[in-house]
Amino acid sequence: MKRGKIDKTDLRKLLAAASEKARCAGPVADRVGVKLEELTADSVLALDYDNFRLSPKLWFFPRSEVIASGSNGTLEATPLPEEATVLFGLRPCDAASLELLDKIFLDEAYLDPYYKARRENTTIITLACNDPDPACFCTSVGGGPGASSGADVVAFDLGSELLFEAVTEKGEAFLAEHDGLLTAPSNADDTAKEKLIADAEAKLQPVTIDGVADKLAGLFDAPVWETIGERCVGCGTCTYLCPTCHCFGLYDEEADGNVKRIRAQDACMFPLFTLEASGHNPRSTQGARARQRVMHKFSYTVSNVGETFCVGCGRCVSHCPVNIDIREILEEVGA
Amino acid sequence: MTNPYLPLPVTIDKITIENDAKDLKTFRLRFEREEDAAAFQYECGQFAMLSVAGAGESPIGIASSPLDEGYIEFTVKRYPTGVVTTVLHNLVEGATMGVRGPYGNAYPLAEMEGKNIVIVSGGFAFTTLRSTIRYLLHESQRSRFNNITAIYGARSPGELLYKDELAAWEAQDGIEMVITVDKGDEGWSGREGFVPTVLQEVAPSAEDAYVLVCGPPIMLKFTMPPLIELGFPPERIITSLERKMTCGIGKCGRCNVGSYYVCKDGPVFTYAQLQEIPEAVL
Numbered sequence: 001m002k003r004g005k006i007d008k009t010d011l012r013k014l015l016a017a018a019s020e021k022a023r024c025a026g027p028v029a030d031r032v033g034v035k036l037e038e039l040t041a042d043s044v045l046a047l048d049y050d051n052f053r054l055s056p057k058l059w060f061f062p063r064s065e066v067i068a069s070g071s072n073g074t075l076e077a078t079p080l081p082e083e084a085t086v087l088f089g090l091r092p093c094d095a096a097s098l099e100l101l102d103k104i105f106l107d108e109a110y111l112d113p114y115y116k117a118r119r120e121n122t123t124i125i126t127l128a129c130n131d132p133d134p135a136c137f138c139t140s141v142g143g144g145p146g147a148s149s150g151a152d153v154v155a156f157d158l159g160s161e162l163l164f165e166a167v168t169e170k171g172e173a174f175l176a177e178h179d180g181l182l183t184a185p186s187n188a189d190d191t192a193k194e195k196l197i198a199d200a201e202a203k204l205q206p207v208t209i210d211g212v213a214d215k216l217a218g219l220f221d222a223p224v225w226e227t228i229g230e231r232c233v234g235c236g237t238c239t240y241l242c243p244t245c246h247c248f249g250l251y252d253e254e255a256d257g258n259v260k261r262i263r264a265q266d267a268c269m270f271p272l273f274t275l276e277a278s279g280h281n282p283r284s285t286q287g288a289r290a291r292q293r294v295m296h297k298f299s300y301t302v303s304n305v306g307e308t309f310c311v312g313c314g315r316c317v318s319h320c321p322v323n324i325d326i327r328e329i330l331e332e333v334g335a
Numbered sequence: 336m337t338n339p340y341l342p343l344p345v346t347i348d349k350i351t352i353e354n355d356a357k358d359l360k361t362f363r364l365r366f367e368r369e370e371d372a373a374a375f376q377y378e379c380g381q382f383a384m385l386s387v388a389g390a391g392e393s394p395i396g397i398a399s400s401p402l403d404e405g406y407i408e409f410t411v412k413r414y415p416t417g418v419v420t421t422v423l424h425n426l427v428e429g430a431t432m433g434v435r436g437p438y439g440n441a442y443p444l445a446e447m448e449g450k451n452i453v454i455v456s457g458g459f460a461f462t463t464l465r466s467t468i469r470y471l472l473h474e475s476q477r478s479r480f481n482n483i484t485a486i487y488g489a490r491s492p493g494e495l496l497y498k499d500e501l502a503a504w505e506a507q508d509g510i511e512m513v514i515t516v517d518k519g520d521e522g523w524s525g526r527e528g529f530v531p532t533v534l535q536e537v538a539p540s541a542e543d544a545y546v547l548v549c550g551p552p553i554m555l556k557f558t559m560p561p562l563i564e565l566g567f568p569p570e571r572i573i574t575s576l577e578r579k580m581t582c583g584i585g586k587c588g589r590c591n592v593g594s595y596y597v598c599k600d601g602p603v604f605t606y607a608q609l610q611e612i613p614e615a616v617l
Contacts, residue, residue: 067340073388073431077338109599110339110584220613247588249581250340254389261388263340266587273589276579277393277417280552282592282614296591303594 001166002175004182005189008047008160014181015039015088018174022084022123025059027052036087047157050133051091051313055243057101059087060118063240064264067114067250071257080117086174088125088155093138093311095126095150097243103305104246114263123174125164126151130196132204135314137327140207143311145200146193156193163189207327209298209308212334216299219333220291228329229287231322236267238316238324239293244309247273268292294329339584342386342433343371348406350428355493358413359459360424361398363406364434375437377401379444379467380575380603383436384583385409390422394580394598397437398462400469402476407434410462410496438583439602442467442547442573447480453539453567454485455558457530457550461487461496463575464549469500472509484539488515488530488554492523513537531557534565541566548574556617559606569607576601576615 006014015024019039027046028037034049036056068075098119105115129136129145138144148154152171156163163185166172175182239245249266252259266273269289275281283289297309310326317325349363362385366372377383377397384392399408413424426432444467452471456464464485471480485504489495495514505512515526515533526533530550539546546567548558555574562572578590578597585599593612595601609615 067338068342070388073433074344075342075386075388075433077341104586107585110586112586113338246586249587249589250392252389252391259388261340261391266581266589268588274579276577277414277420279416282578292591296588300591300594 002172003163003165003185004175004179005158005161005163005185006181006183008162010181011162012045014178015045015086016041017178017181018086022086024086024088026088027127036089047089047127050131050136051094051315052089053241053315055097055241055313055315056087056090056094057097057243057246059085059122060098060115061101061105061246061248061265064262065114066260067263068261070259075259075261078114080113081121082117083121085118085122086125087122089127090124090151091129091313092126092145092147092149092151092154093136093143093313094243095124096138096143096147097311097313098124098150100244100301100307100309100311101246103301103307123152123170124150125153125155125171125174127162128154128156128197129200130157132200133314133318134205135317136204136312137207137314138312139201139204140209141308141310141312144197145204146197156196158189158192158196161189163193207312207330208334209330210334212330213299213302213308215333216295220295222333224329224332225291226285226287228290228324229285231324232269232286232290233322234269234271234286234289235321236269237319237321238326239267239269240265241315241319243311243313243315244297245293268296290324294326294333298330339435340582342384342392342435343375344368344431345407345434347426347428347430347432350426353410353496355491358424359410359494359496360413361408361410361497362423363399363408364432365406366434367431372405375407375434377407377437378441379470380442380463381437381439382463382583382602383407383409383434383438384580385411385419385423386433386435387419387422387426388433390419392435392581393417393419393423394438394583396460396463396466396575396602398465400466400473402470402473410459410465412459436583438598440600442603443545444470447545449479449481451482451540451542451544452480452484453544453546454483454487455530455534455546455548455550455562456486457488457554458490458494459496460549460551460575464547465497465500467547468504468510472504472507477509481543483510484513484537485510486513486515486530486533486537486539488517488528488533490517492516492520492525529557530554531561534558535561538565541568541571545571545573548572552617559617562606569610570605572606573603574606574609575603576609
């Protein structure tokens with residue numbers, strides 16, 4: 001596969017060239033961190049960040065989107081998004097999460113046409129992690145700071161330069177298109193890259209999750225869930241920030257006879273998520289809801305699609321308002 | 336590419352008020368486009384999402400038989416807190432609404448061929464079993480199956496669904512109907528008693544038989560022990576689960592129980608399966 005180096009000062013030039021054919025998004029600082037934002041001529045790239053506060057799943061599975069609209073009782077489907085998109089700077093964990101979401105939304109029995117269109121229209125350039133956050137644990141769930149799963153191109157930050165490596169045909173085409181801005185990498189660059197990844201891996205604290213799926217199957221009625229439930233405030237932050245959480249609802253909004261059917265992200269942390277019109281709620285305690293999230297990610301999806309639905313990005317660990325740490329839960333149930 | 340979230344337009348041809356409380360109505364729907372009618376091929380036990388633009392969607396079991404031509408029927412309970420069912424109940428004949436589906440698995444009727452069939456139901460969960468009885472009694476199907484016994488209970492005589500059909504089924508030889516109410520009224524000369532109790536009284540033979548059970552959670556809970564006592568193996572006790580649903584296609588996560596999605600892997604499960612799913616234990 002094609003490889004090439006670029007001086008960081010030329011990165012903006014490369015993305016500007018890419019912007020002529022596609023909307024481009026990259027890391028941009030805001031008041032509280034760095035977010036993945038559509039780039040304009042004035043955007044200033046911020047390359048020194050742990051990860052985006054919000055998961056890039058939003059680019060494929062938005063917080064909310066109108067999927068149909070109409071009036072007089074009939075609904076027409078929203079046309080599929082056609083816009084070509086380049087996302088630069090996803091961390092490898094987040095890119096890997098897209099391959100997991102594919103298992104849900106690209107399931108052949110029922111394809112999600114909106115997700116599929118966005119996946120097909122998007123080129124993903126990841127930026128390998130040199131300095132993972134203390135909450136990160138990607139290597140414990142099959143990933144790594146330089147992993148390529150879900151990426152079309154992986155970029156490695158060598159200091160003053162970025163080293164690009166194509167992973168897919170789409171990535172190959174992207175690098176070929178911008179070949180004029182790239183130079184050939186040397187053996188020293190490869191050595192530097194290997195060392196950066198090895199150093200990053202060494203900074204990660206491993207979590208033992210081997211055998212967790214099997215153990216969880218026997219822990220449905222364990223007291224640990226109600227203990228967690230007593231702490232959990234049910235805010236849903238973990239699910240909204242999680243790159244692999246994909247639950248949603250469909251809601252109608254009507255104004256002046258015009259109806260919008262909206263698909264919006266939803267969360268298994270909320271009691272209303274499962275409350276039936278009869279008043280019956282099969283998940284009536286916060287402990288049962290906390291259990292559902294862990295079971296779904298580390299047991300049910302393993303049975304259903306052979307994958308653990310966690311990429312170790314650490315967002316739920318960093319942002320939980322009551323310091324519930326999924327790593328501690330996994331170690332407790334795995335013990 | 337087909338859009339799995341888009342309801343197909345249907346016209347309400349007929350609305351039947353089923354009960355004294357007037358909170359159960361049967362909607363007879365006709366697809367507005369012939370190609371949609373041809374594509375909507377369903378089996379007994381499946382459900383569909385009923386859509387009222389501006390209110391939303393609700394998952395409802397299909398009450399008509401796959402052999403009913405030209406229409407599909409749904410019996411819908413209106414709950415005071417049910418946004419969609421309340422609006423749906425206010426629609427009139429001739430109105431346009433939407434349907435998408437059919438979704439879920441079905442009762443394993445092919446597996447039940449040549450067997451005795453016992454049907455046990457309580458309340459308005461009877462709808463998909465009404466679909467099944469209509470199908471089983473159809474002249475093209477009846478000879479495929481052996482004896483058919485149906486036990487159906489409601490709170491009161493006025494709460495019994497499909498009253499004309501019940502009378503017709505009681506009068507015919509193809510099925511043994513046992514109808515019970517929790518409490519009768521002045522005009523009621525039939526049986527009184529809860530479904531699990533009546534089941535024990537009727538004591539249908541489990542020999543070479545399958546039982547289809549559908550009802551509220553509390554009825555299911557108290558119906559399983561007598562069925563086991565009568566000798567029905569858990570693999571031949573077929574029931575149907577209900578959960579809140581949004582997508583109907585196994586993505587939105589709402590109806591997840593264990594590694595199953597009730598909308599896609601169910602709603603029909605054997606009692607043997609349910610015993611293996613902690614969150615679905617009856």
